[in-house]
Amino acid sequence: MKQLKFVLIGILFGIILYKSEAASWYRIYEMFQFRSFHMYGIIGTALTTAILIVQIIKRKNVKDTNGLPIQFIDKKKSITRYLLGGTIFGLGWALTGACPGPMFALLGAEYWTLGIVLIFALIGTWIYGLLQNKLPH
Amino acid sequence: MLEIIQKPWPWYISGPLIALIMYLLLRQGKDFGMSNNLRTMCSIVGAGKTSSFFRFDWKAQIWNLLVVLGTIIGGFIAHFCLSDGTPPAINNASIADLQALGIIDKLQGYMPDSLFLFDGSLFQFLLLSIGGLLIGFGTRYAGGCSSGHAISGLSNFQLPSLIAVIGFFIGGIIMIHFIFPLIF
Numbered sequence: 001m002k003q004l005k006f007v008l009i010g011i012l013f014g015i016i017l018y019k020s021e022a023a024s025w026y027r028i029y030e031m032f033q034f035r036s037f038h039m040y041g042i043i044g045t046a047l048t049t050a051i052l053i054v055q056i057i058k059r060k061n062v063k064d065t066n067g068l069p070i071q072f073i074d075k076k077k078s079i080t081r082y083l084l085g086g087t088i089f090g091l092g093w094a095l096t097g098a099c100p101g102p103m104f105a106l107l108g109a110e111y112w113t114l115g116i117v118l119i120f121a122l123i124g125t126w127i128y129g130l131l132q133n134k135l136p137h
Numbered sequence: 138m139l140e141i142i143q144k145p146w147p148w149y150i151s152g153p154l155i156a157l158i159m160y161l162l163l164r165q166g167k168d169f170g171m172s173n174n175l176r177t178m179c180s181i182v183g184a185g186k187t188s189s190f191f192r193f194d195w196k197a198q199i200w201n202l203l204v205v206l207g208t209i210i211g212g213f214i215a216h217f218c219l220s221d222g223t224p225p226a227i228n229n230a231s232i233a234d235l236q237a238l239g240i241i242d243k244l245q246g247y248m249p250d251s252l253f254l255f256d257g258s259l260f261q262f263l264l265l266s267i268g269g270l271l272i273g274f275g276t277r278y279a280g281g282c283s284s285g286h287a288i289s290g291l292s293n294f295q296l297p298s299l300i301a302v303i304g305f306f307i308g309g310i311i312m313i314h315f316i317f318p319l320i321f
Contacts, residue, residue, distance in 0.1 A: 003199070006203035007206055007210070008207060010205060010207015012158065012207075013208050014208035014210060014214070016155060018211070018247075019215050019219060020145075021247075023247075026244070028309075029231060030231045032310055032313040033231055033314075036227060037148070038148050045149055045156075046288055050156040057163065064165060064166040068166060070166070072293050074293075078297065082297045084304070085275050085277070086300065086302065088274055089276050089279055089304070089308060090307060090310075091309070091312045092267075095267065098272070099276075099284075100174065101208060104205050104212065107209055108208070108211065109247070117265050117266075117269040120267070120268070120269025120273065122178055122273060123270060123273060124274035126179050129187070129190035129191050
């Protein structure tokens with residue numbers, strides 16, 4: 001039963017991604033042309049709200065539903081991996097209009113071609129795993 | 138009420154709702170990040186035999202796969218029950234650009250058919266498969282995607298996430314301004 005919560009959170013997430021149009025290729029295209037406020041409005045208000053949430057959790061020591069403190073782990077410092085990896089992801093995001101969340105929402109909306117994107121995203125992840133020790137991080 | 142929901146949602150509603158998803162997961166003691174699921178799926182199908190990167194306790198990540206399952210169901214519900222079929226109201230200059238590139242004749246549907254309605258062409262297959270490779274490789278190299286870095290990371294003031302997001306935009310700008318005119 002506890003696991004059902006995650007399915008419900010996912011359902012809400014899928015509906016939001018689709019209805020916000022953040023999952024639409026058109027919106028991502030327009031975003032990278034800097035011609036519309038829509039996507040920046042979504043990211044901006046999502047981020048502002050998220051900052052408030054994180055601050056409240058930290059200051060009030062909000063616990064999770066198991067009564068354990070909510071912890072935030074700092075990401076490892078580096079430039080290379082984030083800049084190179086980020087750029088490679090950005091190329092794919094702009095080409096397919098899909099990032100790893102919307103990809104699944106679109107599959108549910110019966111855009112079956114996203115299955116091709118997903119299978120090759122798995123292959124891409126696998127290739128990263130094979131080359132990990134040879135890549136500059 | 139249903140009519141209002143069926144219209145595309147304004148950004149000032151959608152944005153805070155995405156942050157709500159992060160909050161709900163944090164309250165469950167989990168981190169909001171979707172691209173991790175790609176690594177988990179690789180492990181499940183046996184990638185651990187080829188690289189130690191995939192040798193971890195993937196069963197501890199089942200919760201995130203359940204979020205994925207939910208996201209698929211959510212996409213289905215939104216598309217078939219909560220939409221009136223209005224295409225995203227993108228700006229006219231972008232529509233004109235898409236027409237000039239031959240990607241659309243006129244704006245219709247949620248996604249352009251020429252790219253996402255499979256017609257068996259090699260071009261379309263290459264476009265989708267190369268896009269997928271870049272997404273899978275890039276997110277793991279960068280250690281996260283739009284959810285893990287742009288929302289979770291930035292909201293916790295992580296410099297690495299800011300660098301990653303700058304990278305997302307460098308890649309996106311290169312693709313749309315320099316590569317699109319070459320391939321379309």
